[in-house]
Amino acid sequence: MSNTLLSIQGLTRRFGGLLAVSDVSATIAEGELVGLIGPNGAGKTTLFNLITGFTPPSDGTVTFDGQDVTGRKPWQIARMGMGRTFQNLRVFPNMTVFDNVSVGAVGAFGQSPWRALVNGGAHSRAVSERSWEALERVGLTAQAGDIAANLSYGKRKYLEIARALATAPRLLILDEPAAGLNDTETAELADFIRRLHAGGVTVLLVEHDMGLVMGSCSRVIVLASGRKIADGTPEAVQRDPAVLEAYLGVEDDAA
Amino acid sequence: MDVNVPDARLMPATLAPPAAFSGRGRRFAWTLLLLAVAFGAVPAAIVGTGSSYLAQIAITTMIFVILSASLNHVTGTAGLLSIGHAAFYGIGAYAAALLSTRLGLPFIVTLPAAGLIAALFGFLVALPTMRLVSIYFAVATLGIGEMIYVVLLNWVDVTRGPMGIRGIPPISLFGWQADTLLSRYLAVAVIAVACVWVLHRLTHSYYGNALRALREDDQCADSMGINVERLKIESFVVATFFAGIAGALLAHTSAYIAPDNFRFMESILILAMVVVGGLGSLPGAVVGALFMIVLPEALRDIGDYRMIAVGATMFLSILLLPKGMLAEGTALGFVRRSFSRGWATIAGGTPVGWK
Incomplete structure (x- = not known):
């Protein structure tokens, strides 16, 4: 074992x-x-x-x-x-598909206001790439720019999984x-x-x-x-x- | 890892992680346009007309742009409904006024001090209230706002109560004094643009995404590894810091402040700017402040009816554009494209994420 x-x-x-x-x-x-x-x-x-x-x-x-x-x-x-999904579908409804997933990556990489102001390029790139990868794994890259609330029920399930996967x-x-x-x-x-x-x-x-x-x-x-x-x-x-x-x-x- | 669901097969196999979006040209176009208005057109109008009335409106607008943009940060983006923003504006104004009139400190000290003192109060308020949600948090900020107003009004030894504080020196920097209409406006405009730039960087980033996630579903954000309480406190501290900066600008440009400048009605006015502009939309907050300051002035000719007209305009704008004049989704897309803040290009060249 x-x-x-x-x-x-x-x-x-x-x-x-x-x-x-x-x-x-x-x-x-x-x-x-x-x-x-x-x-x-x-x-x-x-x-x-x-x-x-x-x-x-x-x-x-x-x-x-x-x-x-x-x-x-x-x-x-x-x-x-430890990544999780929710039973009753809890995507962030007013955010885009990509931004939803990015929250998982941000959670994993950590984020500070200073990095948003100066010298955050490498960090942002890592978050972006991780998020894109997670979307690729569930096959939602074509919807990356769509507002999450507009996805079908089934796709929102995969979005939740992608968001959890982005936390690695x-x-x-x-x-x-x-x-x-x-x-x-x-x-x-x-x-x-x-x-x-x-x-x-x-x-x-x-x-x-x-x-x-x-x-x-x-x-x-x-x-x-x-x-x-x-x-x-x-x-x-x-x-x-x-x-x-x-x-x-x-x-x-x-x- | 190679995992495919049926959806993946519908997509072109060559859709690799896209290169960074390059939109320098357009980024310059919009940045230049905005700077040209703030530092070209408006100053030209002030000099051309020599009107102190026009200069005063321009200065007030800039101060309210800071207030509206900072309230949008905590209420629009992070979703914490604050209806006591004017109180922190007041703390900043009184801090700057007292530090300069009593201790003779220069503007270069009073300006950051006003922001930091307001932020300190913001932090102290945030600590116990961050676990409150929605309307309960709003009521707490209402209570704090009233408390601060009553203290400003009644602590006569320090604040001179309803008589207010007179003779606050104008903005000055290393011997240079902003004593003409134009220089007063320019000094305020430079600071306002800097404040909006900082809020722009904070909002239009993955940090901003984390803030939006709090607003959407804080429990869910929690389980993604987001330190929810810390982020809420940070957003409140940032918002109150900039409210304090706005207060210092008011104190140093009007030479006189009184508690009535910071009443509950002011908090509501700022909130209305954010809502009319578009909750969560930074460009919207700026447009909302412009709209709510300039419209009443433009309608002066109709006398007592103008506030009715302003109210009706607000009512109609929110009825017809419930997400505001520049809705958040639209605004984020606009910033990604036109200010080159977005990361990726998909299919038609639409950037997603943040740089």
Whole structure:
């Protein structure tokens, strides 16, 4: 097994009396393509927010690239190399496609007002080139000058991914990327994600939809009622009684 | 890395990262035109007519160009609605007035000091309020603005209260004094152009993109690695710095300031300039200031009706051009092309990004 990139230990989050995420531990190694699935309300989004720093955990630790990042701010974690997309499409609507992507590159390279005033040429060039590269990877260079809000829904998904790629992430977390896509588009997306992974990006795919995850991921983590109930290959997970119970329910369920 | 989605195949394979956009000629054309107006046409008109009234309007316009452009930086670009901008204008004016009348400090000191003192107040206000959003931030700036106004009005020992401060020396530089109409205008114009240039560089850059990202979705910008709180504070400090500079110019060109110059109505006037010009658009902020200062003066002949006419014009302009006279998107494209700030050329030669 190669290096561990992300490791979460005993991660727990309470909201008042509700235990949204309970004692979840998992690791992701460099180069993996891991799926995180679970029925609605399983705690996927909360776990996602705990990892990216948006929500502080009640208990447990998040270790990224060998460093304890528990309690760090989202921008600090992002700058360490954790890129993400949002479930409900959050492009910057009034900015151009290119400018949207540039924000990811600016986040990664850092930016100061002084550099905008004097001697910022090399820095700007690096941001420009990184942004263009990210647009090339998702095939949106022809729309570079368009206002993001005018793109089709599907293209805005790729724009979000490009923006995350411009941060040069070591770990890319995609939050329900297939939401709102039809079957053809989902298949294209799956293809795209596989190629992204083949190109060397470590991906954590948080999905509601089983098909995309089972077809693409080498390992699947299953969450139900805030707990991790399975962690293994897609084949093993699909046969796991606990998973079947969580997704389909069992008649004599005593819990 | 070689990743293709179907869209990529539709594109010409030769579309390499494009060379830097070269538009020197056009860049010169627009820069020269603007400089010719500020330093050629307007001074010629002032000298030609010998009208102190005209000179005064030109000076007021330049001061409001700074105010409007700086408010646009924080409210238009970074999206923090400030309705207390006039208070920082006031702090700058009083700082310059007091430093020169009480301590006898020269303009070369009072000008930057006015900016820095206003920026310091801006920083102190920004620290606790940056976590407020939208209308809550606006109400906080309203409160701060009123507080500062009331202090200027009532701290009689220092500010002389409603009597204001008289006898503020004119702009001077190493023995040279701006005591003619023309020289007063020119001194203000040089400083205003410098201020707008700095704001232009800040806005029309990747730094500016980060500011716009805050406005669009600050949580999302956060997860891209943008230090949101720091950037918000920076934008507020920059805006209040330039408001302070504008205040110093007012103090040194009018020789007399009083708290009434910095009332809430002034903040609203500046905000109206930004909105009418186009929120987030620096050229728009300049045009908005011109429009809102020159129009009431041009309509003097209709007497008491002129403010109604100005109000109606504002109302109509915002109704017909809700994104302002020069909308942000248009303005950014214009600056990329005509001031050669853009980076790449795609297909038809449209630059994107920033240099």
